[in-house]
Amino acid sequence: MNLSSVLEEIESDARQYIGRGMVADYIPALARVPADKFGMAVHTAKGQTFNVGDSAEAFSIQSISKVFSLMLAMRIADDERLWNRVGREPSGNAFNSLVQLEHEKGIPRNPFINAGAIVVIDALISVLDEAKDCFLDYARRLSGDSSIGFDEDVARSEYEHGYINFALANFMKAHDNIENSLDLVLDAYFHHCSLAMSCEQLARAFLPLANDGFSPVIADSVLTDRQSRQINSLMLTCGLYDAVGRFAYRVGLPAKSGVGGGIVAIVPNEMTIAVWAPELDENGNSVVGTRALELFAQITGRSIF
Ligand code: GLN
Numbered sequence: 001m002n003l004s005s006v007l008e009e010i011e012s013d014a015r016q017y018i019g020r021g022m023v024a025d026y027i028p029a030l031a032r033v034p035a036d037k038f039g040m041a042v043h044t045a046k047g048q049t050f051n052v053g054d055s056a057e058a059f060s061i062q063s064i065s066k067v068f069s070l071m072l073a074m075r076i077a078d079d080e081r082l083w084n085r086v087g088r089e090p091s092g093n094a095f096n097s098l099v100q101l102e103h104e105k106g107i108p109r110n111p112f113i114n115a116g117a118i119v120v121i122d123a124l125i126s127v128l129d130e131a132k133d134c135f136l137d138y139a140r141r142l143s144g145d146s147s148i149g150f151d152e153d154v155a156r157s158e159y160e161h162g163y164i165n166f167a168l169a170n171f172m173k174a175h176d177n178i179e180n181s182l183d184l185v186l187d188a189y190f191h192h193c194s195l196a197m198s199c200e201q202l203a204r205a206f207l208p209l210a211n212d213g214f215s216p217v218i219a220d221s222v223l224t225d226r227q228s229r230q231i232n233s234l235m236l237t238c239g240l241y242d243a244v245g246r247f248a249y250r251v252g253l254p255a256k257s258g259v260g261g262g263i264v265a266i267v268p269n270e271m272t273i274a275v276w277a278p279e280l281d282e283n284g285n286s287v288v289g290t291r292a293l294e295l296f297a298q299i300t301g302r303s304i305f
Contacts, residue, residue, distance in 0.1 A: 006299050007040055007052035014038065014277070014292040021279030021287035024259040029157035030060055033261070033278045040292055041199035044271040045211045051200055058196040059276050060154050062258030063095065065139075065192040066117040067231065068205070069124065072138050073111075074227050077123040085123070085177055086116045088234060095241045095284060096164045098171065106175025110238040112256065114189075115168045118178070121188050125180045132188045139195060142205035144217040148197055155187075155194035162190060193258075202264050202274035209235075209254075209266045232266055236304070243283035250294045252303035263289040267302045 018036050025031035039054035073082060091109040093100045101108060101115050108115035125131040140146050158165075169186055172178045178185060197205070208215045209232055213223035223231070235254035240247040240263075247255065253273075255265035261278035263286055273296060277288030297303055 001300060003042055003048075003050040003300075004052075006296070007042065007050055009299065010040065010292050010295045011038060011052045013295055014288045017288045017291045018277070018279065021281050023261070023278045024280055024284070027154065027158050027161060027259070029151070029154040030260060030278075033059065035279050037261075038277045038288060038292075039199045040273070040275045041203040042271055042273050043200075043203035043207060045207065045216070045269065047216060049200065049203070054276065055199040055274075057276075058148075058198045058201075059262060059278070060151060060193070060258070060260035061195050061197050061202065061262055062193045062260040063112065063114075063117070064202065064256050064258040064260075064262050064264055065195050066112050066120070067209075067235065067256050067264070068139055068142070069117055069120045069135065069192055070111045070231060070234075071208070071223060072135065073120045073123050074231070075223065077127055082120070082123055086111050086119045088238075090237050090244055092242050096168065098164065098167055101168060101171055106172045106177045108172070110234060112234065112238045113241065114165055115172060117192070118165070118169050118185060118189050119172065121192060122178050122180055122185045125184060125188060132191050135188070135192060136195075139197070139205060141218055142208070142215060142222065143197065143201040144204060145201055148195065148201060150191045151194045151196045154196075155190045158190040158193060159187070162186065165189065199262070199274035199276050202262065203272045206264050206266065206272040206274070210268060210270060210272050212269070232268060235266065240285050241283050243281070243285055247285070247290060250290065251297050252305050253293070253297060254304070255293065257285045257289070259284045261286040261289060263293060265293050268304060270302070
């Protein structure tokens with residue numbers, strides 16, 4: 001199958017969906033991104049790449065960074081302790097729900113909602129001296145690109161408007177589920193979210209999850225094959241917040257979205273797919289990106305089922 005022409009076909013179909021969503025504006029720095037951007041990149045485990053549209057343009061990866069945070073934490077933090085502090089169940093609620101966290105006494109449902117990622121990052125800070133720098137270095141190594149960086153404007157904008165994230169973190173601190181200072185943890189959290197990467201860089205960086213934990217970019221394993229399967233399971237069940245069931249029904253692949261409009265999907269043992277289109281649906285997932293992945297699965301016949 002010629003994936004280049006598949007991606008071109010997908011772009012022309014998916015672009016018709018532009019105008020049906022809204023660019024995130026609760027983080028003012030994100031609201032400035034043009035709504036008509038569209039990029040898509042596929043990277044195969046065997047080393048081939050296919051790209052279309054704005055696939056080389058960096059955007060704010062937002063919650064997609066929660067996968068990198070978890071990959072690093074599963075590698076270096078105490079596993080049992082980590083999973084005592086954060087669950088592994090779909091949330092069925094908004095990614096920044098306070099009600100759910102209160103109901104569950106400060107233990108977030110999963111590592112891919114905001115509260116869960118804040119706990120994962122707190123666990124990283126407890127074992128790393130310069131956690132923020134280590135995280136950036138990790139993302140650079142995974143993608144084989146040292147030019148990747150935090151977008152300080154986005155990080156600041158989130159800090160200045162991060163009332164709900166502060167509320168989530170304060171609430172967890174009150175329940176003894178945050179070990180470090182809130183300022184330190186939230187500064188790291190906002191920086192992780194602000195990471196700017198292109199679809200091409202994301203597709204490369206996610207290869208370990210399509211490759212039993214082995215990164216062809218680093219030429220080494222960054223996860224065990226079991227950990228890689230575990231993270232894929234969490235993406236399938238928790239990667240798109242409260243729309244995860246609909247997404248699994250339409251696309252049938254483990255994936256993670258972010259409010260910057262990016263989504264990364266995994267075809268285990270075969271390839272990674274990154275797509276970016278900024279307009280979001282009411283759950284905070286890219287409208288055009290979801291359509292593009294649905295078409296990709298249909299045309300190529302790929303699904304984990
Ligand atoms: N930085 C965003 C927030 O904290 C991340 C949310 C997302 O991408 N869903 O609200």
